[in-house]
Amino acid sequence: MSKSSKIAQCLFKSEWRNPSGGIVYYHDLVLENGDRGSVGKKDKMPAEIQPGRTITYTIEGTKMKIERENQQPQQSASAAPAAKASGYVKTVKHTDYLGYSYGYAKDLIIAGKTTKKDMENLKLVAETIYAHIGELIKQE
Numbered sequence: 001m002s003k004s005s006k007i008a009q010c011l012f013k014s015e016w017r018n019p020s021g022g023i024v025y026y027h028d029l030v031l032e033n034g035d036r037g038s039v040g041k042k043d044k045m046p047a048e049i050q051p052g053r054t055i056t057y058t059i060e061g062t063k064m065k066i067e068r069e070n071q072q073p074q075q076s077a078s079a080a081p082a083a084k085a086s087g088y089v090k091t092v093k094h095t096d097y098l099g100y101s102y103g104y105a106k107d108l109i110i111a112g113k114t115t116k117k118d119m120e121n122l123k124l125v126a127e128t129i130y131a132h133i134g135e136l137i138k139q140e
Contacts, residue, residue, distance in 0.1 A: 002067055004056045005031035010049050013038060029064060031055075037064030104129055 009030040016024045024040040027049055037059045039049060048066070049055070056067045105125035 005033040008032045039064045
C-alpha cells in the first residue's frame with residue numbers, strides 16, 4: 001500500500017557495486033510519519049531524498065521503494081533562484097542532447113539501419129533526431 005510523508009532524516013549507509021560496475025548507494029530514511037527504511041539510489045546524495053522532500057513510497061520490512069516524487073509547492077518568482085540552487089528546479093536544454101543525437105545517428109549508419117547516402121548526410125540524420133527530442137521535451 002502506498003504512503004506519503006516528508007523525509008525527516010536521510011543518512012548515507014553503504015554502497016554496493018554490481019557485477020557490471022555500477023554503484024548503488026543505500027540511504028536510511030526517517031520519515032515524519034514515523035516510518036523508517038532503506039532505499040537504494042544511483043547518486044550518493046540525490047536531491048529527491050533530502051530532508052523536507054515529500055515522497056510517495058511502499059515499504060516491506062526495512063526496504064523502501066519510492067514510487068514517485070511529489071512536486072514541491074510552487075515558489076514565488078523572487079524565490080526561484082534559491083529553489084534552483086537547491087536542486088528543486090531542473091532545466092533541460094536542447095543542447096544537452098546534441099552529442100546524443102550525433103552519436104545515435106552514427107550508430108544507425110554503422111549498424112546499416114540507414115543507406116550509404118545517409119553517411120553523407122550524417123548532419124541531416126542527427127538534426128532530425130535532435131528535432132524529435134526537442135518536440136518530446138516540449139510535450140512534458
